[in-house]
Amino acid sequence: MAPRPGHQAVVQVPVATLWAAPDAVRPIDGPALRDCPDVAGWVAGMDRDQQVGDCVLTQLLLGEPVLVTGAGPDGWVRVVALGQPAAKLDPRGYPGWLRAAHLTTTDAAGRSGPALVVDVRRTTLHLAPDGPTALAGVVLGTRLRSAGRPTDGWRPVRVPGRADPLWAPEGDLVPLPTEWPEAKEVLAVAERLRDLVYVWGGLSTDGIDCSGLVQLAWRRYGVLLPRDADDQAEATVALALDDERPGDLYFFARPGRRIHHVGIVSAEPHGGRRRMLHACYLTRRVVEEELPADRVATLVGAHRV
Structure with missing residues (x-):
């Protein structure tokens, strides 16, 4: 049965991509739009500029629930991703557009x-x-x-x-764990994704962005965090700098702007020097590194989940 507005559905493909609008997709996005999407092939076919196209909002994994809120042209539906909190956008979850073929009402x-x-x-x-x-x-x-x-x-x-x-x-x-994980366990999951390709809106092991890395690592242990970095900051507990420990989070913002980046603390701070694991927009990879000068200048806090 096709998903209908006002009803819930679930993702029936390994990875479904949530788009800003049906007409926002690009020719390069074809593999991700197929009834059986080839997300790995899609990511492999993109160049550096295409990896950060703002047409991609986030991704949903097999079995994730959505609320269908509207129907669009040519097999598109507007949805809210119920498992990806995004309070500033919609209190129910992350809003956007999916291919209807990627959903089922039989769960x-x-x-x-x-x-x-x-x-x-x-x-x-x-x-x-x-x-x-x-x-x-x-x-x-x-x-x-x-x-x-x-x-x-x-x-x-x-x-x-x-x-x-x-x-x-x-x-x-x-x-699926039933107890709260230690932060170092979550860090260990994220460390397994070193050198993964950076994709704006990515939330899978085919390609991922900074907040997606944090959300996915905690998801592995059954903990639901918001999807975007600024919402993740609001959902976590602020620490005094130098009190952070591996597995905590660093947040970054430019003066007068909202938080735009998050990384996972990968080592205890030492002598004012800090290290993190993060999906890096500049290198287009998941990397572990000491915070360079530009990151130090925009560091606005450390938080604990």
């Missing part, structure tokens, strides 16, 4: 079975243990539901839009 994954989370950069779901591919490119932080006991190293999982379970390599999934 078999949401109704039963212990919660699991993908704990590798990317995994593939199969029609049977070691069988044909059903969904490729299911990324770190994606939540699934167990559909039974593992068999020969494969675990059955429930997937939105599919009546029958799919099968994942058992080692690629872990139980």
Whole structure:
């Protein structure tokens, strides 16, 4: 059944991209718009300038819920991403446009079975243990539901839009934690994404932006943070500089402007020198580095989740 305005739906593809408007997409964006999007191919095909196009707002992972708020032309729907808080834009979640083909109203994954989370950069779901591919490119932080006991190293999982379970390599999934993680555990997840390509609005292990890196690392442990850096600052606890510890957050803003960047503290401060792991707009990569002079000049605070 096609998603209808006023009703909830869930993402049925590994990664769905939320756009500013249907007419904002570019010719380079074709692979991300397919009924079965090729997000890795889309990212690989972009040049440095295309990686920061403001037509991309954020991305949603397999199983994420949305509220459909309107219908558009040629198979587009306006939605609110309920799992990505964005209080300044919409109190319900992040608003934007999705391809209707990326959604389903049949959420078999949401109704039963212990919660699991993908704990590798990317995994593939199969029609049977070691069988044909059903969904490729299911990324770190994606939540699934167990559909039974593992068999020969494969675990059955429930997937939105599919009546029958799919099968994942058992080692690629872990139980979704029920206890609050230590910040250093979250940092360890983010560190596994070093050298990942920077993509404005990216929220997957195919390409990611600064606040997406923070949101995805905490999502791996079941903690929901806002999507944008300025909202993340408001949702966390401010610290006195030099009280920060690995896994805390640094926020950056230019004088008189709102927060525009966030990084994850990667080492204890020493002698006024600080280090962070972040998705860097300048290098177009996730990097770990000492704060350069321009970052020091715009550092406005350290926070703890």
